[in-house]
Amino acid sequence: MASGHKLWGGRFTGETDPLMTAYNESIHYDKRMFNADIDGSKAYAKALKQRGILVDEELEAILTGLETVRDEWKQGKFVLQPSDEDIHTANERRLGEVIGTGIAGKLHTGRSRNDQVATDMRLWLREEMKDVKKILINLLQVFAARAEKEIDIVMPGYTHLQRAQPIRWSHFLLSHALPITTDLVRLTEVYTRVNQLPLGAGALAGNPFAVDREFLRKELGFDGIIMNSMNAVADRDFVIEFMFWSSMVMSHISRIAEDLIIYSTSEFSFVTLSDAYATGSSIMPQKKNPDSLELLRGKSGRAFGNMAGFMMSVKGIPSTYNKDLQEDKEPLFDSLKTVKDSIQILTGVLSTLTVHPDKIAKSLTADLLATDLAEYLVRKGVPFRQTHHISGSAVRMAEERGTTIDQLSVEDFKSLHPLYEDDVAAVFDYEASVEKRCAIGGTAKSCVVDQIKNIRNIIARYKD
Template sequence: MYLKYLPTLQYYKSKDKERYQLWGGCFEEEPAAVLRRLNDSLAVDSRLFRQDIRGSQCWARELNRSGHLNDQDHKAIQHGLNNVEKEIEEELTSKGRLSDPEEDIHSVVERRLYAHAGDSALRLHTARSRNDQSATDTRLWMLRALPTLRTALKNLILVLVSRAEKEIDIIAPGYTHLQRAQPIRWSHFLLSHVWCLRDDVTRLEEQKGRLSRSPLGSGALAGCALPIDRERLAQDLGFEDVTPNSMFGVGSRDHIVEFLNWSSLCGLHLSRLAEDLIIYSSQEFGIVRLSDQFSTGSSLMPQKRNPDGLELVRGAAGLLLGESFAFSCVLKGLPSTYNKDLQSDKELLFRSYDKLLDCLKVTTGTIRTMEVNADKALRALEPGMLATDLAHVLVRRGVPFRRAHHLVGTALRRANALGVDLQNLPHQEYTAICPEFGTDEELQKVFSWSASVEQYTSAGGTAKISVQRQIQQLHQWLDSKQDDDGFRGRRRRLPLD
């Protein structure tokens, strides 16, 4: 296979069309088809076309400022890149993919730019490498995309908090080991998941400072030999800072590891919430009924109502964990700076991002539209769940807790022997076990679900006042986030729309 040159642009002539690539001057043959299948990343990184074009526009502007690109070439490049962006956007909108034969989005943009800007396009890549270009594109994409996840998380939190506020008087069983434990407010259960999700928002925001550092100007690994102002370039792109070391700039993927680890933890939280709701929606529990929008049926059994949306969310947590682990395995043995193994970063990043975003939306929709059966929740309560309350009665009358625990256990054993529950155990049986149980009237006051939950007034408890305090704290937190996207902060702009 021979090389064909158009004024210093390099093409390989294939059977059906010519394709442009950014390397190969010392090569006489094109890559094997099987290597191209493994190597070419356009199907994945075409998603970065806006970021690649913005990075190129800012790079051209910096070359112009530093005297390495004249005004005429600079104007041609800027105009050409605007046209390329429109072309690619139209193609992706109409076809869903790019049909260019090039190996990656960087080659596509440069080849298309040449069609618009001619020889001026040949000057764009001056002192730039795909190593710093790709690293910059990915960081820019993440800075633009992660606030969408943050918003989706906040929407889920808002739905949960709103339900907690409206359903605060519903009392339901609380479980440990999936065994009935103590009565709680249904709102307390919902908020237990909210606090995990709130921490996810905080952890996502904490990634911003490490993410918002521009690698552009790091070159392939050694830096830029031209007097480029990297700080000005970073500000122009919307970054807060620059990467402090060129080898680190092109070789580090810690920000992607951090995101993948974060997404797996967030997925874990969604999975546990989904599992609870799957259980509560079963006919054995019947506390929750999922809407038609977020349920599916059986192809064989007409009566089936399956929580497939929540099950898919639960399953996705394992996939998110796998992506996170897989990329760490890719990184663990790599030598310094850029290696082609790193090309897998975007595939795993995009896949995890898309899956997590869908999971957040499905979970939000499921919870927003589900029905809670307050009567069924109340009927699931049984007197044995107030055994701890009986122990507290003895403690308040001076009996050491360990002894009180044993005495209530004796009462439970005696009730079981008589075939009754704790509420219907004869009073004389209680007093025979321990006189400090008090009168029958005093004992019967213990068997009140509302009285039980109202004991727990400490911070974080299930008493109404404690739950209301949690709701108030969460509303204040949500209000404080209204005008803060958590990522752009003090940056002048992020020109990626």
């Protein structure tokens, strides 16, 4: 292809509106896929050689030339030209300059930018997903390590942001780690659907030179081949699915960020963020703002917006390739960067977070044990619906006296029900309360240890 000519320019003689040229091009953001584009072209060149379209010398020239182009990208020496509307155009144009347009021009035989871009995106995304998997596992390792180290800290558990029952701090941490393990499993499932080969589908009808798509699959490391050529060039479900995955993991990140924002306030003072993940106020010198957590919370909306926006672009597109599909790249690239950065920021926040067990202990109040007071009678055969009412009466009695339920006397409790005995005072023990929650998934130490083991088993299963 001569420098300055469009890949599609043979039919057109008029000049394109300069604004339309800029509106149409994607090189400024899809150039990040240069590696994927070169890998796909090398594999396709080998497939053309198998069909006798290239001879040995031509194949070698193309492979060597493509590596030269790759090195220029890596070294920051690749010089873009006005005609380079996308990464495919740029690489083909430069390959022609390096080895001559006669040989380079054969590379696109039977191949369309439609199947080329679909292949490049899948190649690029699957490599990025491998990096996401690594940093997600690192985050889970931090969760597990903190949970193991701080397992003896007992804190109030909350529903409706009201103190509810005592739990272990580690149980709280692991309640957020578990959705992340689901995200890890889900990521590997998405990967299998990303890793399907479109190359060899041509523009929409298939390849006219009978290239060996099974060879291409093996050469490029895909798990399978997209069996319908029209679907191969049209499908962007893999983009939407990854952006959905990004939205899910960001929603999980947002929820723990919200909890930590609350717990870091002076009203709670359960935790303090490292200076590396907080900022000060421009006017109030006493403040330490949890900007990292607020940004994590805010960027969850950004990730969802990327997915929703592209789904609206896709929903009305007719069959096969349409230029609307170019709108897949910017939201995908942005979602990928957002989720990678966010996972790493949360990992940094958690690994440097200071927990204040003394302040957490002071927040434990006897009303957290009202359910335990009801369960005391359940163990003596009284139906829970009755004991719930009786325990509520004890709470009301304490409130009317301006005291707490643990300061009521044994006689007070006996006045509410005769089965209350002297040992009722043992109910008001936070450690004993959490240890009673010993069914699988509970907050007893043995259950929390099992949760940590479970997370580490999942990490080991998906690490490689």
